[in-house]
Amino acid sequence: MTAHTGAGPTPGSGDHAPVNNRVHHVGSDELDGYAAISGGTVGSRKLWMGLVENPPLSSTDNHHHGDSEAGIYVVSGHPVFVYHDGTQEVRLAADPGDFFLVPPFVPHREENPDPNEPAVVVIARTTQEPIKVSVPTLYRLEETETQSSRSM
Numbered sequence: 001m002t003a004h005t006g007a008g009p010t011p012g013s014g015d016h017a018p019v020n021n022r023v024h025h026v027g028s029d030e031l032d033g034y035a036a037i038s039g040g041t042v043g044s045r046k047l048w049m050g051l052v053e054n055p056p057l058s059s060t061d062n063h064h065h066g067d068s069e070a071g072i073y074v075v076s077g078h079p080v081f082v083y084h085d086g087t088q089e090v091r092l093a094a095d096p097g098d099f100f101l102v103p104p105f106v107p108h109r110e111e112n113p114d115p116n117e118p119a120v121v122v123i124a125r126t127t128q129e130p131i132k133v134s135v136p137t138l139y140r141l142e143e144t145e146t147q148s149s150r151s152m
Contacts, residue, residue, distance in 0.1 A: 039128040049124040054079060054112040062109050062138050066131040070102040070123055077119030083108040086140035094119075107138045 024042040035041055037049040048068075054060070054077070072081075074094045081092045081100055084107065094100070102108055112119040125131065 037124075044128045046126060046128060047124065048128050049122065051075075052121050052123055054110060054119040054121075056112060056114050056116055056118060059111040060109045062107055062135045063132050064105050064107045064135060064141075065102065065125055066127075066133055067104045068125045068127040068131050069104055070125045072100040072102065072124075073122045074098045074100075075120040075122060077112060077117050078114055079119035079121060080111040080113060081108060082111060082138065084138040084140050089138060103141075106141050107135045109138070 024037075026036045026041060030036075030041075034050040034052055035048065036051060037044050037047055039045065074096050076096050079094050081094065081102075082089055083092075084090070092100070110119075110121075
């Protein structure tokens with residue numbers, strides 16, 4: 001990988017516009033909230049990437065990420081990813097080192113059933129900023145719903 005050089009601003013250095021013609025290194029101490037790679041941190045146009053920690057015995061609300069795909073890598077803990085297959089809820093238990101893909105508009109939620117250990121994941125989305133649209137219930141996303149939502 002490439003370390004910071006004297007050419008252009010570095011994330012966290014107080015400069016406003018990152019230089020986009022070089023590889024950016026964002027140190028773990030330079031996260032902007034949860035965001036590591038975004039328009040605000042390194043000038044990314046299409047990618048958002050960050051670190052999320054779900055505390056013990058926690059659950060997110062039911063949600064989707066709009067037209068964005070989400071890739072998830074489990075760093076530590078044992079989160080459970082829940083979605084609906086049209087008949088019932090499906091629960092996918094994860095271990096450190098596992099990867100998941102959440103397609104656009106697919107309602108889901110993340111749970112951490114462990115009473116003691118947080119679940120830490122790295123999330124990458126195909127938009128520069130995080131999109132989270134809350135929905136009242138999990139449901140199966142039909143192909144026609146995806147196509148009509150994208151044409152809006």
